[in-house]
Each structure stands twice: as C-alpha cells, then as structure tokens.
Amino acid sequence: MLEELDVDIRLAENGRTALQYAELAPQPDLILLDVMMPGMDGHEVLARLRSNPATRHIPVIFVTALDSPGDEHSGLLEGAVDYIAKPLLAPVFRGRVRNHLELKLARDQLARQNISLEQEISRRLLENQQLATRLQLTLSATGLGIWEFHRDSERMVWNPDLCRMLGLTESPGTLNASLAYLHPEDRPRIEHAIRNPPPPGSEISVEEFRLRHADGHWLWVEGRGQSLRLDEGGDSLLSAGTITDISRRKQIESERQLTSVVFTGISDGICITDPEARILTVNKAFVQVTGYSAEEAIGQTPALLKSGVHGQAFYQGLWDNLHHEDSWQGEITNRRKNGELVTEWLHISAVRDSNGKLTHYVGLFSDLSERREAAERIQYLSSYDPLTDLPNRNLLSDRLAQALINADRFERQTAAILLDLDHFRLVNESYGPPIGDALLQEVARRLQGLLREGDTLGRRSGAEFGFVMANLSHERDAIDLAQRLLDAIAEPFTVDDQTLLLTASIGISLAPRDGNAADDLFKTADIALSRAKQAGRNTFRFYAPEMDADAARRLGLESALRGALKNNELAVHYQPQVSLESGRVIGMEALLRWQNPAFGKVSPGEFIPLAEDNGMIIPIGEWVLSTACAQARRWLDLGLTMPLRLAVNLSARQFRQSDLDRTVARALAESGLPADLLELEITESAFIDDAEDAISMCRKLKQLGVKLSLDDFGTGYSSLSYVSRFPFDKIKIDQSFVEDIIENPVNAAIATAAIVMARSLNLAILAEGVETEAQARFLRGRRCDAIQGFLFSPALPAAEFEQLLAGRTSLPIADIPSSGKQTLLIVDDEPNILNALSRLLRREGFHILTATSPLDAFEHLAKQPVQVILSDQRMPDMSGTEFLARVRQLYPETIRIVLTGYTDVDSITGAINRGAIYKFLTKPWDDDQLREEIREAFRLAKDKQRDSHDGETP
Template sequence: MPLRVLIVEDLPLDAELMALRLQEEGFDPQWTRAQNQENYLLGLEQGPDLILCDWHLPRFSGQRALALLRERGLNIPFIIVSGGIGEEAAVEALRLGANDYVMKDRPARLGEAVRRVLEEKRLRDVHDRDQEQLRLAERVFQNTAEGIKVTDAAGNLVSVNAAFETITGYRAEEALGRNPRFLKSARHDAAFYRNLWATLLETGHWRGEIWNRRKSGEVYPEWLTISAVPDDQGRVTHYVGVFSDITHLKEAQKQIDFLAYHDALTHLPNRTLFRDRLVHALAHARRETRTLAVLFIDLDRFKTVNDTLGHPVGDELLLQVSRRMSEAIRADDTLARLGGDEFVLLLEDADSAQRAATVARKLLECLASSMRVSGHELTVTASLGISLYPTDGEDADTLIRHADRAMYEAKQRGRNNFQFFTQALTDGAFERLVMENVLRGAVGRGELVLHYQPQIALASGRLMGFEALVRWNHPELGLVPPGRFIPLAEEIGIIGDIGAWVLRAACRQLADWDAQGFAVPRMGVNLSVKQIDDAGLTELVASALREAGLGEHRLELEVTESMLMGVPETNRAALNAIKSLGVELAVDDFGTGYSNLAYLKLLPLDRLKIDQSFVRDIGRDGNDEAIVRAIIALARSLGLETVAEGVEEAHQAEFLLREGCNLAQGYLYSRPLPAEALSFPMCFRRD
C-alpha cells in the first residue's frame, strides 16, 4: 500500500537511506524531500501520511518543523530521525508533540516506529469519529475494533459487541442485563462517578480515561466515550459507551517518562536524575554536616571494542559492566550512565576518603575478570576520578567536573587506577601555557617533520602520489601527532606558520625525489580551516611551487568537508583562486560532514576522499557499504575521482575496486613514514 512520506533532511543520501529502509520493512513509500521551511510547507500541502524529520538542519530545525505542523492543526505522525539529537532534546521533542524518535545509527527501529505511530494515528482518528457513530448499525457495531456497550435508560446492558468480549473477557451472555458497574476497578472514588453522571445528564456526553477490571481480575485503562441516545421526543432511551484498551499507550507514556530520567540501554539513572539526586544529597549533607563522594568512571579503550567488534557487542559489554558495578555497590548508592562509556557514582555518607577509595578498588576488582560477550572473551578496565564534598566543591556541577578531571589524571597515569581530585589538576592551564610557548618556537627550532603515506591506484597497483602528514618531534614527548597540537596551533594563531612550513617542505621533498629519479606523480597537503581564510594563501601556494620548481598540477590541497560548509561563498572564492593556479583540490573525510550537494557541485574539486570510518566496516556493516557506494556514485556523477582512506585489509580493497573507487591509502599499503624510510620499487623509477 502506498505511503506518502515527507522527509525533512538536508542530506539526499540520508533521505534515500530512510526510504530504502521503509521499503525493506514492507512499505511502498512515495516520498519527497524538504530541506528548508519553504519546501516543508509545500510538502505539507500535499497531505503526507508521515513525516520523518532530522532534528538539526543547516537552514531549518526539527523543532520549527514540529511547531509549524501543530500551528496548522495537522494530525500527521511526526518521527524524528537524527544522528545528533541528545536524550534530553528527544524527550522534549516528544513533549512538544513528536510521536517518536529514531537514531540514524539504529535504522532497524524505523519500521517498528512507523508502524506504531501509524497505528496510534488510526486509533486517534477512530476516537474522533466515535461521537458521529452512536446509532446502532449492526455491521459497524459487530466489526469495530473498539468495545461498544449499550444500556437502557436504567443503565442495564442490552447489547455489547465482539470487541467488548475481547477486551473485558466477559461473553455477551454474562454481561447482558447487568449494570456496567460490575466492571469497576475500585481505582475511582464515588465523586468520580458522580461527576461523570452529572456531565452526561447535563450535556448528553462524557469522554475520558477510566480504569476497569477484566474478568481475569486484571485492572486496565480504557478511553471511554458515553453518549445519551434520545428518541424523537428528546427523551433518553439508551446510553452508548464506546471504549478502547489504551494499555499500550499507557506503557508507551510510562516508557517515555522512564527515559526522561534513565539511560535507555542500561536503565541506570541518566545525567538529569543523577544531578537531581546529588543536589538532594548535598542539601542533606549540609544539614547533617556529612560528607559525600562523587566517582567519575570511564572505561579504558572502549572505542576499540566498538571499532573492531561493532556497536552491538559494545552495547552488550556496557550492559554487563553496569550490572557488575551495580552489584558491587550498596542499594542506596546511585550509579548513573552519562553516555558512551562514562558512568558516575554518588556515595552518600562517605565518611572518609578511605571509604571512597575502598569502593573505587572494589569497582576495579569487579571489572578485572573477563566477560563473555557475543562469543568474545573480553577484559575491560576503567579509570576512576574521585571528588569529595565539601573539600573539592560545594555544588553538584563542581563536584562532577572535578571528579571528571581526576579521572583524566587516572588515564594519564596508565589507566586501570583511581585518583582523587587535587588543586594541581585545576592548575593544568599553566601546563597548557608552557606547551603554547614551546609550540610557538617549534618551526624555528626545526622540530617539525613530515611523514608520507602513499596513494595507490586500485586497478593497476601503481603509485599515484603521497599525502604529507606533519609530526612534531618534541625533545621530551617524542613524535606528537597532529591531533594533539594542530588545534592548539589554530587557537593561538600560529597555524599559518606551520602550514607554510608543511607546504614548502612537501614541495621540496617532491622536487628531491624528482632529482633522485623517483616518479611520484603528486603530493597531497592538508589545509587548516584557518589557512583557507587567509588572503595570502594563493600567493603562498604559488611561491612554494616556484621555489621547488614544480608543475602546479603535481600539488593537491586537501580541505575537510566541514571546512567547505563553514563560510561557503568565502571558501568558494578562495578555492577558485587556488584552482586558477592549476593546483588540484580534494575533499578530505568526505561523508562525515553536512555538505549541501547543490553547493558541492559548484566547487572546483578533483577528488573526494572517503572517510576511513566508512571503509573500516566494509564486510561487516551493510549500511557503511551502502554509503561508500553512494559516495563513489556521487563522485562519478560529478566527474570526480575517489580516494578511500584507512584501507587496512585486502577484502576492503577488493570491494572498493569492484565498486569503481579509483585510489586507496592505508596500512594495507604503508603506514605514514619519513622520506628516508620509504621504499621505491624499481617500477616507479624513471628511465
């Protein structure tokens, strides 16, 4: 059966994936996509059966879409499908009228959610029609899904339908002639029934929620509409009650209420409930002059489990960890999950630091033995940070923050241990200042080095170029990866000096290889977001090429997808200026940002680099494989080459080649290495 769907999503690929998922679930979606308010309003005019809406859009928002729907009084099921909505925002969206939410990384729940909200809409629609269907109509009466009971003017049952029998458990012959009060649950007092009859006698109608009892003795909620049926002279001859069992709606509301204060995976208290309990405990501790402790717990190297074994295994591991820790603490202690692999524990009446330390050791010990998870034998350790009231803070936020800092100190000290918060951790700003001063002179002292990773043509196996990757050879720390110092360099304003050094050094190295007779077609260099905003970037690129004596086409500059979308018109002008030199351009980490594809096709690009997060799960995750196919197809349609990053296994390379990817780089071919450590096969030497 066709299902008209309005998908509010800025990424065409994500919209297509939603539609495909609906098809897999047995629906026949006829869908349109909207990415701004104007498109959305036009879509509403078409009368869709269902709205699937991302929560965060560049020019629109799920919250605004929901408000517009409600302003127009449209009763269209609204499901949030988002990768970035937080738990608190999701609960708030449900309160504002959204029917459900589905995380993009868990698409398997989409079909179930759609079926449920469509069913709930059907029930609501039936309720709205109840008052128009009071007259006895035998076929409707016997086939409706709602229970119907008809009494005479004295209130005795004269007719019931099949749904009445199904819902209450009473056969018609057991109910007829009796007053419906035999169904009473005893959950309502006499005043409730007096008000019900007063309204019914005054207006001829009553509608509301009522709790009744089945024949089995089970108490259940129902939504009941009672209407008086008058004769031609206006005298009431019958009362008709139409009702439905709303147990599932009550359970759904109960689940929503539960999720507002609990973690959906572990059912532990969430951040909101934990903070409420901590605030309450602090008030008690102040009154009674007592101490308490907050323990911040972070699992060590949990990301490795997710990356290598998959998120389902990671979720099962989190469940087992939460059970073990819950069993290791007292019933009146509060263990909460903040998200990911972060937990926090409140110890009330922690009479000493020794008590907190004892609990911390107990938690480490309970995690020490291996766990059997989905056929894998896993051992997990944790790093714990401890803050104490009142010595380490007098309010909830301070205590949590200080426990978090202490946890990071435990990480720095080798993991699988616990640390108490001390003021020295707060003084970390001084250490940062020292690192800033050292980094400022790194270029002048010759401490920056380049490592090179090859890019290989998948079809021929030939070397097509290298990507230059900067490292900081710190005299004490050794080789520092860019992730640790590039953000700091951007923040303190020296990224321009570092970027200029990298560009010139990479061009010189390519020229040196030319002189040695090695045929390296191209050198790739990453651009920082700060560099692309620099008006002198084009001249810097031109001078670096002149100094090295290189042809412009042999240099490739890489920009990230998020950088392209930062200030689109400004970035487009800068890239056009660089492209006018003859330099090639690539988009790094493609697929992880929020590109406007209509804008992307206007950019002077040569290649899209597929982010390694998608390549990593080739052969294990069909969704990632679909994304890789889509990126390759997109690049092909735009006349661009594709480069797959993070290729580590042969089956990944085979898949990429089969799907039409052009180039690959990763550990399968070589780790990033200094120039002197690279090995050039003779087939790459020029004659």
C-alpha cells in the first residue's frame, strides 16, 4: 500500500527490533507501530522511543485493530502523532502517511533553518562583541569619556573612562550630581545644551568647558552629543555623547599664545633662520633696532647687517663656535638700514630635531646703547634726586662719610646741616603739586649758589634739604651759612606768576663733637631741626647732648600737665602795659604760670607747646580767660585804677574752636567784665591755615565788643594783606626784635616799619620785652604807643599786681634831648684815648659823649640825638667800620669818622665807598687837623639836617 509513496521502508517484527532500527542511521522519518505485539506491545515501544533522546523526535503512528475511541485517545496522549484503525483503506492510509511524512520533512527543514539562523545570530553576536571590544579599546586608547542622559528618569551614566578621567570610582548617577562637577561659569550653558538637545541626526554643538577633578583641580574638556530616542511629542528621551580631555591642548595653546606675545612684545630683537642662514622670520624689535622691515629681511642672511667693523677672523670664530657648541654669544657691531652703527649683545643658538638634525638658527640681540643708558639712568637715580638733580639721601650720607674721613685726617670739623621749609604743605594744598615742584627746584637753585667749593647740598625728602660742610675751621662758619640760608629762603619766590613767601628751620650738628658717623650726625642734626621748629621756626639750632634728656623731660612734663589744672598748679600772672606818652599803666596781659612739685617752675615756652600738642590748651585756655576776666572785674570794682584793658592770649588751637565766640561771651557774662575792656591776642599762626574761617571768627568776636590784637608781629608772614583783612585794633611787636633793636639795623627796621604800618592803618602799636631805657627811648622816638617788659615790671601774681596798682606807679618819661646842640660821640676801648680826645675837643663847645664799646655807643644813640661819631677802628667786639656800618643803617643822618692806628686800606676804603663812613684819620693824630675835621663834620651834619627839613612835606 505504501510503495506508491516512493519511500524507503524498514520492517521490524517486534518492538525490540523496532527500537534498534530506530537508532540506526539514517533514522526513520516516520514509525508505523502496531499495538498488540508479543513480548513488548506498542505502548511500551512508544514509551521507550520517547524516553530516548536519540529517538524522541521521530513521529509515531499507531496502526492497530483496536478502534475504540478510548484506545485512540490513550495513544494520542502517549505521544502518537496519529491513530489509524484497521482494516486499512489504502488511499486513506497512504494520504495520512504522506501528510505526516511531508509534515516531518517541513519540520526538519524548519529545524535546519533554525539551526542556520541560530548559527548566524551567534556569528553576528560574536562579531558585535568583537566590535564592542575593539570600540572599547579604541575609546580607552583615545581617552574619550561616554555619557548617556535619560530624560524621563534624570539618570546620567558615565562610562569608566570618563570616571577615570575625573579620578572617580563610579558615575555620579543623576544629572544634578553630574552638573556639580562643572565650573560655575560653565554650568548654565552646558545644562541648557543637555536639557535642550537638537533633533536626532544633529549633533549637540561642541563645547569647551571645565570639569572638577576629584583632587580639586580643573580639567579643560570638549564635549559633544546627540539625541538617540524621542518620545511621542518629539522630545528627546535619550541623549548621549563624548567628552575629551583637552587640558594639554589648552596648555599648548596658552603657551603658544604666550610665546607669540613674548616674540612680538620682547624688547630684544629676534631673528630665526633656516640651516642655510636664510632669514625666516623676525620680530618687531628687530625691525625697530635695524630699520629693516620684515619683508625686507625675510629671505636675506644676517650679512645684511654687516657693519665692516669686524674682520673675517671674527665671523669665522663665530661660526666655528656655533658649529661645535651649538651656540655663540658676544658683543657685535652691526649697521642699521640708515647707515648708523649699533652695538649689540648677540646670542645665537642652533635648533635640532629629535634625531639631531639641524633645523634652525635663532638669534637674540639687545641694543647695548639703550641698556647702557638705562644703567646710567638707574645709577643716577640711585644717587640723585630726579626733581632737583641734587644728591639724594644715599649720596649725601656718602659725601658726609667721606668728609668725616678727611676731617679726621686733617683734624678739622665737619658740619651736617638739615633745612626744612616751614609749612610747605600749604603750598601744595593751595597751589597744587606742580607749583610745589617748581618751587622746590627754585629753592634748590638758590641754595646751591651759597655753597663753598667742596661742600655738598642734597635733597633728603619732601621739603627737607641737607648740607655737608667739609673742612670746617670754626663753628662760626656754620652759623654764617645758616643765616645766609635763612636770608635766601626769605627772599620772595616767583613761580608761574605766583609770588610766594617761605621761611625755613635749620638744625646743625658738628663732628667730632656730636658724632663721628654720618648716620649719627644726621640724627643729631634732625634733633636740632626739631628744636628749631619748636622755637617758632625761621631760625636755626645747634645740637647739644642734653637734647636727648630733653625728650625724657618732655614726656614727664606732658604727663604732669594733664593733672596741673585739677591739682591747682596753674596760676595767672599779670604784666603791666605802659604808655610811652604818659608813663601810666594802661593795661595788663594775663600770662600763664605753672609750678609743679616735681619739675618746679616750668617755663611757658616749654609747657604751652606741649598743651597745644596734646589738646590740654583748650580747657587751660578757657580757665585762664575766665580767671583773668573775674580778677579784672574785682580790681575794677575796688576802684584801684581807671579801667584797664585786659589782654588774654588765644592759642592757635584755641582760636580754631568753632564755639570760641560762645566761650568768650560766657566768660564775660560770668565775670561781668565790660567787653571793651577785654583784648584777645591772636598770633599769625592761628589764621594762616584758613584765613576765611579766621576772618569769620574775628568778626564774631568783634560783635561781642572785645578788642583784637595781632601778637608776635614780625615772626611769621607779617603780610600787609592779612593785617588789612582782619579787624585788629592793635599790633604787638615781638620781643625778639626789641631785644637788640638799638644795635641791629634789621630788627630796628622791622620794628620801625611795623610802627609806620600800624599808624597808617589807625592801629595801636605796642612793643614787648622792653628791658632798657635805651630801648624805650628808641621806640618812643619812632612813635611807638606803649611797651611792656622788665623795664617797668615783670609779670606779677595777682596780689603783687594789686599792690602795684594801689601804689599808682608810673614809668618816668624823660624829655628827649633837643637836637639843637652839637653832640659828638667818641668810641674807643682805651680810656686814655677817650680822655685825651675829650680834653682836645671840649674847648670847641661840643657836647661830648664817650663809649668804651659799640654796645655802650648804641645805648647813647638810642637815648639822644648825635650828629657826629668818632670811632676807633680796632676794638675787640666789633671793628670801627662794622660799627659805623650799623650806625649808618640805624641813624643815616649822622656823620661817621674812623680813627685808626694802623693802615687797613682795603676795609676802610670799602667802607667809604659804601657810605658807611665819611672819612678816616690815623693815629697819632694832628690836633689842629682833627679839630678842623670835626668842625667840618658838624657843618656837614647841619647842612644835611637843613636839607632834610626843606624836603619835608608841610
């Protein structure tokens, strides 16, 4: 029945044989199995076939006579693919067998396809694994880091390479955790790029940014990426990208940029050539030094600059050294494009690659002329002041050290002098630093003109100058220079159409007395300078060892002064002011005194500046004002005198108090003293800093009804503009001018000018410190109103001053002798000469005065008119010509004759030429000739007096 199917058929008579045949190759494609068989039925055979892995896949059809539905069901459950009951119908039987064979064939074909497909899948998986491995190796080799961002979960994944790049052991995990590694400046734009990627197919733009390494330093990286998956709305669900460490590249770029800056900005010339010495490139400095443009130099050789100064041997040696040592350096002279020679320091280096092959030559050169000029300028600035071109502090100290060495060798003295311009700060504040600098230059020029040969002038700092006087024979030389310096500074300066007045303070120290080292001498000179400033400025002081002790005393006094007021150590004394017209007391000045248990009586000149510095002058000044006003009121109530005006000093610091007018008003109100009996004395230093505020305060004080006087006139600026702008009632001439007023023409002229100025402005005038009758008569002769000083009375305690008032004491005012009689003053230090001359000339009817010294002569001149003066030339304190030169300034109407016992033609002739003397006579003299010369002198004096009277304005 099955032969028509064209299949191979294998027959088995029992189940055991069937099991053996089933395992034989080729295995059957289909088994037809009877059920009922001896020994082993079909059910057992099927069970064994299914339990054997080699046969379990063979389909089995039961062919049996058992045709009940239960048998068929059981067979199918046991694993048979079909159940055919006997008797068999051939067509049906063949069809069912064919179908199962075809099904088996299809199943086998499908199995073979599955195996082939699995093999292909395995092959491709292996290839992908190999590709992934190679990709991972490639990525690891390139150092690329990989990142993935899952937007829905905010998950960020970094691959191991990226983690290693940043020194991390694991990925941060989230976007925010990843962003924390970004530099704060870069985070906003990188976060925006990740959260808003472009559509798939487009890359996230390449960005350079910084990531923090685990050890804290920053890495420069370059990142890129793109979207890989979108959601239904088109938004990115997954994006990924790479990160590359570009720190090295950034460093190279920075170095390249720095190199470029150095190459173009360096002041040295650079020339780079190829191995054949053809110029490849030059920098800007090369162009500036040589004059050749880059275009002109490139392609040429350095021989372009050859000057012809050096011979062939020089260049041969250069190349030999370059070939053997790969470098050469030295001084060379080249020629610029314009033909000028330029000396350079040249350094040439050979550049070789890693194989040692020569690739380039690099030449670096600098212009030695500029370097030498710079070195000279540096050397100059190290020793000289650039503003004034004077030696600076260093050079001045060196000059002093050299002067000390020479002075020690030749046993001479050396002076160190420091000069500081007073209140120079006001010039800069008022006119500006340019005017101040120009003024310092003019001061330097003026001071240089006063130096001796071999001396040194330098600028130490600011407005302070230093002098070194070498080979000093006597300290008088230093005094003379100091006075000349003060006089030179006092002359008005004109700077930029501005007329400026200055004064200076000077400190002087001498070697070896005050030290033998430059630093020690300048230190002691600085101490002396401070003393000069404390003395009121516009003066000079020498250093003395006790100055160091003075510093300790100053500290002790300052401490004690703070408790002086509380401990009742202060007192007010009163010095009378006397009219030169009537001799009566017209006022009194309240003067502060301090008696301390530890220091005893302390001079006001010592403790008042301390009070100014530490601010104690404010409460002390208020106490003096209220105490003096109350005392003056008591004397007024007692009727001891006619109303006397009380003068109270105001310190500069006290005057600058904004409530000064209220303080004065309170003192007047509490004491009951009439305002017009209070006179407030103000020094120029009180208003020099801010004139407008000072004028405003003076007006407030005048509104109270008090009087104002300008104290210490002549010691400061003494400017007529200041006096005219302020509402002063009186001017007080400082005692420093009165002290030698009868013999010092300068001070006499200042005092006289002050008197004339005061009268022209309708101001009262008073002179302080009058101690002699001669001084009083001199001032009275110049129409001074009043005086105060020891001539009448020192400052007295209140009780003693009250007794003076009660006694009605007055100053005797002698009548000024008439100028009608002929008065002759004879000056000679030898009494026998005076007696002889007096006897000789008394017969002529002259009123004869005699003096044994110039000082005595000045006393006579101050007390009465003298027409003719006969002076000896040779006197110990002062020569006759010097004495008469002063007399000419003080009393120009006198006729002055010198009597000398030796011939000093030059000095006497010079005095005659200057007008200091009328003529000179020699010893021994001829009596008749001498009498005739004196008569002629009186006739000349009479003519001069008549001419002066005729010239007076009626």
